[in-house]
Amino acid sequence: MNINSSICNLKFGLFFHLLFLSCSNRDEVKGQIPNVLFIAIDDMLPVLGCYGNSTALTPNIDTLANQGILFMNAYCQVGLSNPSRASLMTGMRPDEIKVWTLKPHFREEKPNVVTLPQFYKEKGYATRAVGKIYHDGAYHQDPVSWSNPSVLSVTRDGRGHKYVLPENYMPKRSKATTTENANVQDTAYIDGKVCQAAIELLNQLTDSTFFLAVGFRRPHLPFSAPKKYWDLYEREMFKKELKNPRRPARAPDFAFHNSNELRGYEDIGELGVIREEKQLELLHGYFASVSYIDAQIGKLIAELKRLGRYDNTIIVLYSDNGFHLGDFGLWGKTTNYEASVNIPLIFCGKGIEQGAINRSMVELIDIYPTLIDLTHGEMKSSHDGISLLPILKGKSSKVKSYALSQIVRPYQDAINSRSPDSMGYSLRTEKYRYIEWRNTKNMSVFARELYRMDDALSEKENIASDIKNEALMNQFSDIVNRIRK
Template sequence: MREHENRDKKPNLVFLIADDHRFDGIGAYGNQVIQTPVLDSLAAEGVRFTSIYTMGGQTAALCVPSRACLLTGTNVFQATITEKEVKLGETENQQLWAINPALPTWPEVYRREGYRTYGIGKWHNGKESFARSFADGANIFFGGMGDHIGLPIHEYDPTGKYPADHAVPSEKFSTELFAETAIDFIQNYKEEEPFVLYVAFTAPHDPRTPPQAYLDLYTRDHIPLPDNFMAEHPFDNGEMHVRDEKLASIPRRSEEIRQHLAEYYSMITQMDEQIGRIVQALNQTNQREQTLIVYTADHGIALGQHGLMGKQSLYDHSIHIPLIMQGPGIPQGVVASGLGCQMDIFPTLCELTETSLPQTVEGKSMIGMISGERSESRKSVFAAYKNVQRMVSDGRWKLIRYFRRDEVGTNRTQLFDLSDDPWETHDLAEDSAKQDQLQRLEQELLAWQQSVQDPILHEREKRG
């Protein structure tokens, strides 16, 4: 291709998303134990967003709603739910497991704009939405979790049906399999149009069983416990008996949590190395300079923090995620500290690549934070978990509201000053000097619930 044609061509997009990778599980985010040299390098060469949050969801399988928000750029109640009447707590309701068919996904938008869209790895949002999002793909896993060797893998089906009996068990570890599939695509891509390469890892989700060489990098006794490690959560948060909470003994034992962290870090380090191979393939095919690389995660996870193991809470360890962007249009070494929401990624990508943005998108572009034109894209972020928890944070002050229902949970409110208490261990809700902050956040939260038609308000109205 001639040089002027290269300049005029829109950039490629390599979008990498992990499962359960919380914001502080990367060296560049301040973790001094974990080894993530590739992600650290991408952060140094691009922009690292420090305050990006998910919006939770109405199902314990939080990867479903979080990915739906990311893919559609809409709020958690709009992204997956297509009917107003929702019986809260019915987590197996199928309308909670698929993307709202009225909403275009961002890969679908890029496909319409002339990009070659290629999907690899985990897709937990229904086969219909995958079919309309991607023109091609390989080694696709429709599901939430499974053993990293032996996952039921589909090849791309042009009909979009993907019958279950057509899946074949994978023979390689999932992280390596998905990375090698991406490398094959990059090395063999000869088309004129730009591409979107969507790579969804199942790591570092459990079962955390990385190859021994990566486990050997982390000795359990040398893994520090987080400052907010607790033997048990101090009260019933409404979701104390979900599957994730049964992955370690109760009360939590420090040596067991250290082992979980060692395995978690091992999975991330293996994934980091495989991402490095993808970046190397871009370099070897002379496509790196015209490729935007994005790394993020669907949500975080507790692993001993607050006495919890899973992601079914609204503490930062569960809803605060990493986001790194590097490539054309991205300045080097930028740390964007303003608040952002997962649904803001969609409009940000579109602005970076000069791609048309659908009117359905609610998210706000974060380009201003990248360029330095403004310090933030939004004043507050919000989140919900099932019918038992709601959250609002302005970046410093954070409120979590808990609801007791059907003999489960606790009616109470927590208030944290994240500037002094980033580990969320000092509840200020009963502090008389902080009542103005509490009341202000309560009003913000209620206004947000009303604006997004939070189903919990609808049910309370029905109950009178």
């Protein structure tokens, strides 16, 4: 062999050696930096097996909870989709971004804010979205958050979004019946389509570190789900789920509503008590929808495992807000009470404690700094949440003692207004729920509520008028003033 051949062989050997090292280093880096699977659910109460509900059939979410940490006392910032999602995705409280209703986009007030997925995109992640992550409607989308255009994030009232049966589906009518039970495949409805699209994306991202956001629209009204999920339950099972329609004693009337969201459907009257038979149907439809979503999550997790990405993926599952299922005579969200603002929250993944249940107060706004800490260990000071990392690592049982939610009044302002007349701030602690109502023009307090919550799953009696609670309420009011913006 001559010297030129030797040099040539040496060059080829060095090239392949460097190529091998480059691939090895890239694989090592890819193995070190976790992916994020971000699962958003619409209007889901913590009526899940893992939360102790004996009626719900939710084996996939239950399994996820057993492999991570379940937060029993997690709360949204607003019991309404647009402000809740805007707050979570920006890491800022509603008063900071001035989003309290269905109307504004958070970039009207904060045009340069870096959203959670945008942070990951700037770190080199492939950030992709399928389904409802921001509020519905083209105006509310945020293209700068994503590496590629989002998929199924904006839907019309077309076939498969809310209904598939001819008697319910009409091109110009979005609110037909409150429930639909159709003998169809999962992909006939929007959430089956979302799951299928998310699985396809996972297969496209096999060579990428990803932040994949998947947003499911059920169990939001209407309660539409394939027949096989209805068949999991007998109607009579839901008699034990019927709630007491009595409002808390001495609670102000304006704090409630007329179940307006539900009464917009053709099978519900504008006024009057909803018959027990219809309530049982609604409960059946809600739980069938929950099981339908659970099945889609199961398919998604199974594909993540099949692709070998599960062990290096941080999974967070949450709902944007809760939902009154007949308690206080209410159906829907948009209150400051437990059923409207208490939500499921589960973290699962590498380095996270497994099979743990945490009962401390946490908020959706805490997701932003927590994910950043889990994946990058850095956090910008402009965000309002507190990282839950000490809890996830088993180093602490709590990072805060309160959760702050809020809602506007009158009710119609939540739907139509950019500048509501009044605002109710609700501070949830281990033992109490304190609510103060303020005039938004001068922020003066015109009404207060106080409920004991340490032995109750819902509010029972407003004890704000008891003079002995004055000092405690003033302490709570000081906390509200300090943290609301």
